Amino acid sequence: MEDALSDTPHAAANARRYTSPEYFRDEMRRLAAAAWQFFCTTDDLAAANDWVRRSVFGVDVFVQNFHGELRGYHNVCQHRGFPLRRGPRGNGPVQCGFHGWVYNKQGIPTGIPRNQDLFCLSREQQAELAIPPVRVATVGRFVFVALSDAAPPIAEYLGRYADILVALSERMRAIRHRWSGPTAANWKLCFEITLDDYHAPIVHSNTLGAGGQLPLYRFVYGREGAHSYSFMRRDPDWSFDYFWDDLAARKYDHSGYKVHQLFPNLLIVTTPMIVLVSLYQPTGPASAEVEDLMFDLRDNEENVDGWEALTRAHRAVHDEDRVAVESQQSVVTQFERRPTFGRLEERVEWFQQAYESLVGADRQPGG
Amino acid sequence: MIAIDPRSYSDSVLFAAEMAALRASAWQLVGLADDFPAGGPPVECLFFARRLSVRQRSEGYRGSWPDGVTAPVPRIAAVGRFVFASEDQDGDPSAYLGPYADYLRAISPLLVEVILSESVEVAANWKLFVELTLDDYHLPTVHPTTFGAGEEIASHRLVYRRDGLHSCYLRRRDAHWSFDGFWRDLPSGVVDRMGYKIFQMFPCALVAGMYEGVIVGTVHPIAADRSVVTNRVLTWHDRLTGEAERAPLVEYLRAVFAEDRAACEEWQTGVGQLARAPTLGRLEERVRWFHEAYAQFMAGSSPGRSAPPR
Numbered sequence: 001m002e003d004a005l006s007d008t009p010h011a012a013a014n015a016r017r018y019t020s021p022e023y024f025r026d027e028m029r030r031l032a033a034a035a036w037q038f039f040c041t042t043d044d045l046a047a048a049n050d051w052v053r054r055s056v057f058g059v060d061v062f063v064q065n066f067h068g069e070l071r072g073y074h075n076v077c078q079h080r081g082f083p084l085r086r087g088p089r090g091n092g093p094v095q096c097g098f099h100g101w102v103y104n105k106q107g108i109p110t111g112i113p114r115n116q117d118l119f120c121l122s123r124e125q126q127a128e129l130a131i132p133p134v135r136v137a138t139v140g141r142f143v144f145v146a147l148s149d150a151a152p153p154i155a156e157y158l159g160r161y162a163d164i165l166v167a168l169s170e171r172m173r174a175i176r177h178r179w180s181g182p183t184a185a186n187w188k189l190c191f192e193i194t195l196d197d198y199h200a201p202i203v204h205s206n207t208l209g210a211g212g213q214l215p216l217y218r219f220v221y222g223r224e225g226a227h228s229y230s231f232m233r234r235d236p237d238w239s240f241d242y243f244w245d246d247l248a249a250r251k252y253d254h255s256g257y258k259v260h261q262l263f264p265n266l267l268i269v270t271t272p273m274i275v276l277v278s279l280y281q282p283t284g285p286a287s288a289e290v291e292d293l294m295f296d297l298r299d300n301e302e303n304v305d306g307w308e309a310l311t312r313a314h315r316a317v318h319d320e321d322r323v324a325v326e327s328q329q330s331v332v333t334q335f336e337r338r339p340t341f342g343r344l345e346e347r348v349e350w351f352q353q354a355y356e357s358l359v360g361a362d363r364q365p366g367g
Numbered sequence: 368m369i370a371i372d373p374r375s376y377s378d379s380v381l382f383a384a385e386m387a388a389l390r391a392s393a394w395q396l397v398g399l400a401d402d403f404p405a406g407g408p409p410v411e412c413l414f415f416a417r418r419l420s421v422r423q424r425s426e427g428y429r430g431s432w433p434d435g436v437t438a439p440v441p442r443i444a445a446v447g448r449f450v451f452a453s454e455d456q457d458g459d460p461s462a463y464l465g466p467y468a469d470y471l472r473a474i475s476p477l478l479v480e481v482i483l484s485e486s487v488e489v490a491a492n493w494k495l496f497v498e499l500t501l502d503d504y505h506l507p508t509v510h511p512t513t514f515g516a517g518e519e520i521a522s523h524r525l526v527y528r529r530d531g532l533h534s535c536y537l538r539r540r541d542a543h544w545s546f547d548g549f550w551r552d553l554p555s556g557v558v559d560r561m562g563y564k565i566f567q568m569f570p571c572a573l574v575a576g577m578y579e580g581v582i583v584g585t586v587h588p589i590a591a592d593r594s595v596v597t598n599r600v601l602t603w604h605d606r607l608t609g610e611a612e613r614a615p616l617v618e619y620l621r622a623v624f625a626e627d628r629a630a631c632e633e634w635q636t637g638v639g640q641l642a643r644a645p646t647l648g649r650l651e652e653r654v655r656w657f658h659e660a661y662a663q664f665m666a667g668s669s670p671g672r673s674a675p676p677r
Contacts, residue, residue, distance in 0.1 A: 060640055074640055080498075080651075081373065081641030082634050098630065100508045117522060118504065118648030129646060 015333040018186040024285035028058035030359045031264060032147040036157050038266040038279055039063055039145045041293065042138060043175050044089055045070060051092070053085040055281060056145050061134050063143060064094065066105035072134040072145050073107050084131075107131035140169030142277075159225045160247075161262055167252035168268070170298075172275050177294035177311050183322045185329035187265060187282035188355070190290060193321050194259070194267045194278075195351055197230065198344035203324045207317050221346055226263035226354035228347045232256050254297060261347065263354050273300060274310065286329055290318065370644035371658050375591075376492040377639050382591035386416045388665055389570055390441070394451040394460045396572035396585050397421060397443070399599070401481075403428065403450065413587035413595060414441060414452050421450070447475030449574075449583075465530050467566050469553035471574065474581060477558070482580070482607070483600040483617045485624065491631035493588035494661070495638065496596055497571050499627055500584065501657055503536070504650035509630045513623045527652050532569035532660040534653045538562050560603060567653065569660050579606045579616055592635060598624050 016023045031037075040052040040063065051064040053075055062085040063072040073094075075085050082098035094103040095111070102111030107130040115121055121129075135146040137154035142165045144154055155162050183190050193199065197219055200209030217236040222229050231240055234256065243253050252270070260268040269276040277293040294311065341349045375381045389395070397412040397419065409420035411433060420431045421443055428443035430452060441452040444460050449471045451460040461468040489496065499505065503525060506515030526537040526546060537546050540562060549559045558576075565575040575582040580602035587595040600620055607613050647655045 060637065076637045076640040078641070078643065078646065080634075080645045080647075081638035082630075083637035086633055096508075098508060098634065099504050113507070114504075114519070114648075114650075118650055119646065121646075129643075132642065 010338055011333060011336040014335055018189065018329065018332045019285050021285050024282070025058070027359065028282065032057040032059065033150045034148075034358045035264050036135075036137070036144040036146045036151055036154055037264070038262065038277070039072075039136075039143045040089075041172075041175065041277070042070075042141045042143060045143065047091060049091050049093060050089070051085055051094075052089045052143075054088065055283070056134070056147055058282065059134075059147055061145055061147075063134075063136055063145065064105075069105065070136050070138060070143065071105055071107075072136040073103075073131040074134065076131070077101055078109065078129045078131055079112075103131060107133055140166040141172065142169065157225075158262070159227070160244075161224055161227055161260070163247045163250075164252065164260065167247050167250045168270065168275060170250060170252065171254065172295040173298055174295070175293050176274075176296050176307065178292070179294075179311075179315070180289060180291040181318075181322075182283070183288050183290055183325060184286060185288060185322075185325040186286055186332070187280050187288040189325045189328050189332070190288045190321075191261070191265055191267070191280045192348050192351060193325055194280075195228070195230075195261055195347040196345050198342055199324065204317055204320050207313060207320065216343060219344065223347075223350050226358055228261050228350050230259040230347065232258070261351070263351070263358065273297065273306070276314065290322075292318070371494060371661055373639050373641055376494065376635065377591050379591045382416075382492075382588070385665065386588060390415045390417070390438075390454045392453070392455050392458075392667075393570055393664070394444075394453040394455070394458070394463045394568075395570070396449055396568065396583075397452045398450045399583070400445055400448040400450060409433070412452075413589065416588050416590070419452060421452070447472040448478070449475070464568055465533065466550060466553060467530065467533055467535070467568055467574075470558065470566055470576075473553055473556050473558040474560075474574075474576065477560070477603050478581060478601040479604045480602050481599050482602055482613045483598070483620060485599075485621070486595055486597040487624075487628060488589070489594050489596050489628050489631055490592060491594060491628075491635040492592055492638075493571055493586045493594040494657075495631045495634050496586040496594060496627070497567070498654050498657060499631055499634075500565070500573055501534070501567060501653040502651050504648060505630070510623060510626050513619060513626065522649055525650070529653075529656050532664060534567050534656050536563075536565040536567075536653065538564070567657075569657070569664070579603065582620070596624070596628060 037056045039054060039056070044050060044052045045063065045065040048065055048067045051062050053060070053062040055061070060075040060083060061072055062075045063070055075083050077084050077096040077098060079096065079099060079101050082096055084094055084096055086097060095101070100113045101109045104110045108127050109129050110126060112119060112121060112126070135151070137144045139154060139158060139162050151157065158165070201212050203209065218233050220231045220233055220240060246253055254270055254272050258270045262268070265280040267278040267280070273296065275295040275297070279291045281289040281291065283289050296307065372381070375385060395414055397414055398421070403410050403421050403423040405423045407422065409422040409431065411418050411420050413419070417436060418433050419441060420433045422429055428445065428450060430441045430443045432438070432440060439454055439456070441454045442456060443450060443452050446460050446464060446468045464471070507519060509515065523542045524539045526539055528535050528537065552559065560576060563575070563577050565573060567573045571586040571588070573584045580600060583599045583601065585597045587597065589595055600617070607616065
């Protein structure tokens, strides 16, 4: 594989990439300049004044439904720096809990308690205090946020994945299960394990990998720009041409097991029963937060027992991954050579190439 | 306006430099005389992110580092019953505190019992807590059922005064009320206890005089994003003599302190993202003074620079 860090001892490069606070800060800045991050689904923003708050590449952001229009802002009151939104989601006007400043949908503080008595801010001065906005784009029911104008338009960024997300949204019911939890490992390690089909029999020996290694012909990998997918073939002659044909008609074939990875940190798994949307959020150089949204499908029969068993099984797989990547994190700085990727790890290599290409990790921190 | 660098609320490198500057020249309230019994064993307290042992001997207070720190041992000196520490070997707390030293001396003999004492670690930078206590604008929002309940105080009732690095809040009884007599009487030990008064002593201590007694509050920095907030309430010798009178006040103040701590912890999560200077109104004038005092102090305490303003 091409490694932009080829002239750097690999252990030192790993120390930077996976543990350095300075590298992490710079990496977040570079991601913010180049990428879109999945934010939520429109299910959480259905009603007027619904809002969702989360970190996007280290920046605290909220997106709100302003009577049908989704807009996003940095989550910080421009008066004194207090967070405007507290908690992960809710409903209500944009009002700061510190001094009661109220913002309109343009992010301008139009309701300043005792303005004439205490500040005497004119309309123009109030407009100058508008909250910095972020870019918000909705694709099907998937809401994305970009922090910078330098990121390409969402359609260009997602490529064919825009069609996939639109088609996928059609049969997803409302969010059925929501879960989040921390992992003591760099977000890239958390994400890379989801791109790796080689570890299943070892790490998931009693769950996902209980059947042992599957024959190679079962795995079909594809690359869509910075993104990639893994589809599971039913037999060696199986073709997925129909899948792409159906997409043109906004139809997503839910049969079989399909995994989509959207750069940088979104995983979507589809099966005949569910759609799993997992976001791997960076929270520090050696920590990440994984958030899962699970949807069942319209036209499928309700099966509560089956659903509970499914969520339990998913949690077990997730915990096995978490233990594995936390172990990997503990020795990542001692790994003194480039990784050796086999055919079942092809997408890990693609991810690292996309990362180098889009985020420019070959540059020195701060460069 | 001069605004504090938002990175200083969370950056550990800036925090270390800030603590070194404060230890070198500022006087911090480390306790009350009763905390250090004469002839008793050393008592540990917090002094700008370090642990400090203090004991009271016949010749005065002595400090020592319990953790084997090799830096010069801070000087310990009392103003009335209020015990301060600083590595400044030449200054003294009375000169540092100016007229507030007179206030501390004047109230010391009038205070009797500690009816509330709490020390709580807060996930917030120390300056946020100081700024919150200097801010009279947040009361209706952060304290809607306690300090901020009822009608807002008309701004003409509030008198703010700046004394070097320090500042105070005095509540007028009417629009024409003057505090000239209050300041004139203090050096002779006479203190007007009527009305609510808050004295903020740079960098992180306050004494608030109220009808029932005083609140003595100190924010002890322990890390860039963590502090220990200590509050004690002492009654005047002629007020709140019965338990039944004290309980409601204690409950009320506990609620206020908890509301402040919760607000600061929330604030810590957002303050680093504010990319502009804060917009400070008339009820936040003392916050602006604190920002200016902080900037002057940090500049003055840098090596080769002039001493901080007194």
